[in-house]
Amino acid sequence: MSEDIQRKLQTELDSFKKCSERSMISRIGLQKAIQTRQQLDGQLNENEIVKQELDLLPSDGKVYKSVGPVLIKTDLIEAKQNVSKRIDYITKEVKRVDDQIGTFEKKQDNHREALQKLQHQFQQAQVKAALHA
Template sequence: MSLEARLQAASSDYQKLQADLSSSVEARQRLDAQLSENELEFSTLTPNNIVFKLVGPVLVKQDQAEAKSNVDKRLEFIGGEIKRIEAQLQEIEQKSEKKKLELVELQTELQQSQKQDGSGGPAVPI
């Protein structure tokens, strides 16, 4: 594979990693929003408050302890998803950094080969 083709492939891989990184960051932000929303859901609740659950188009009265249990399970699930996304973000960042270094090396190699070939572009008068 030619140097230019390798550079093009590495550049394409790097762009894909950046897109993956961006989408993972968006997923992490959505999970943070869900976490905050669910944590706030019961923060101001007193024992006298009545809790309703939306079932289809109808609000049904629900036991407060059961509702809290459901929200706690949801918080646990969201926490697990956040950990998974964080690990994914770290992995993508590491891959991206490696690919970035590879791109720099390939660009340097290409520039050096062009200088040796004398095809470094037109000479610019000073």
Template sequence: MSEAQRKRLETETMNMQKMQKEYQTLVASRQQLDSQLQENELVDKEFKLMKDDARVYKLTGPVLLLQDKTEAATNVEKRLEFIRGEIKRVEGRLETLAKDQEKTSVEIFKLQMDIQGIKQ
């Protein structure tokens, strides 16, 4: 095994480990976003069931503050838009990362075969 091959294999293996770690972090982030999406969708449904003159309170620290229902509903809608956008962004990155991992995996396999003197 040449020194150049060994270094390249080491570099590719480290790249793969970094990608796997990022992938795991993104999966956890995606799960958290799903949870937030479900929670906010539930709140949005509740707002739609409420009468226009219903009282809405917002928990700020240890205090419940009266809030305008329309303003609260608008805030939830904006939050839903943001969460959906983040989900799309995370899914796009997961997709790209999966492709990159596949390419790197193939490259590592080829390097291992070259090092062992096996021809494909």
């Protein structure tokens, strides 16, 4: 019984190590995803502020768009639509990145839980073996 649990524990540990080695690349990916998430948050906040400012303008207000070193006059309705589209796009990207982060964390949690259960079973088997010895 104890040997069976020990084998399962070792198998799970080996699986966890392999996953950890593979996940070194994933961890780098996770770090990049977190950085991307932070950048997206900043962009989302900027665009929401721009949207609020555009909403304050009267319908005949003048809006200029920066294109390189030049300011180009833009229609207010078009500017509002562009900002709304950017907000939608950024929101979708935030969700995609959050899903990536969640998937990675879920995989790690599953391995941790399996290891904890097996370690607990192994410890119980050792205690039983010690009592019967």
